[in-house]
Amino acid sequence: MAARLASILVGIMSLEGGIFRQIIPVAVAGLLAAWDLVAPGASPAPRLVAWIGRPPVGVVTQGEVRLGQGLLALACLAALVAAAAGAAEVAWVLAIAAGVLGIAAGLLGRPAFGIVPPTGRRT
Numbered sequence: 001m002a003a004r005l006a007s008i009l010v011g012i013m014s015l016e017g018g019i020f021r022q023i024i025p026v027a028v029a030g031l032l033a034a035w036d037l038v039a040p041g042a043s044p045a046p047r048l049v050a051w052i053g054r055p056p057v058g059v060v061t062q063g064e065v066r067l068g069q070g071l072l073a074l075a076c077l078a079a080l081v082a083a084a085a086g087a088a089e090v091a092w093v094l095a096i097a098a099g100v101l102g103i104a105a106g107l108l109g110r111p112a113f114g115i116v117p118p119t120g121r122r123t
Contacts, residue, residue: 003036003040003064003065003068004105004106004107005106006032006036006043006069006106007068007069007072007102007103007105007106008102008103008106008107009032009102010029010032010033010036010069010072010076010098010102011029011072011098011099011100011101011102011103011104011105011106012099012102012103013025013026013028013029013032013099014026014029014030014072014075014076014079014095014096014098014099014102015095015096015098015099015100015102015103016099017029017079017095017099018079018091018092018093018094018095018096018097018098018099019092019096021088021092023079023080023083023091026076026079026080026083026091026095026098027076027080029072029076029098029099029102030072030073030075030076030077030079030080032044033069033070033072033073033076033102034069034070034073034077036065036066036069037066037069037070037073040062040065040066040069068105071101072098072101072102072105075094075095075097075098075101076094076095076098078094079091079092079094079095079098082094
């Protein structure tokens with residue numbers, strides 16, 4: 001549950017940055033997603049969610065969390081690169097896409113967007 005809500009948190013931050021054309025929330029969202037990619041469950045995003053909502057034990061594997069957050073981090077990084085290169089419109093579209101994907105992944109319960117098939121018992 002914390003992984004799902006962390007995806008939503010990253011998605012909301014990226015979506016907000018894209019809609020209001022602010023690069024800092026996109027950068028922070030990318031940083032949180034990259035942190036979860038490197039160390040699933042260790043970033044502030046799922047910890048904040050767990051502290052506020054006290055969700056039950058996670059229902060997705062670390063591999064799914066890493067893949068999902070990696071895709072979000074990559075989309076946020078692409079938005080940052082596009083903004084730095086002067087392609088502002090492309091940056092905002094990428095940020096909004098990352099936001100929508102993060103929120104959808106969290107709502108659907110598939111942080112990896114269904115790319116990683118469930119195998120065996122989920123942790």
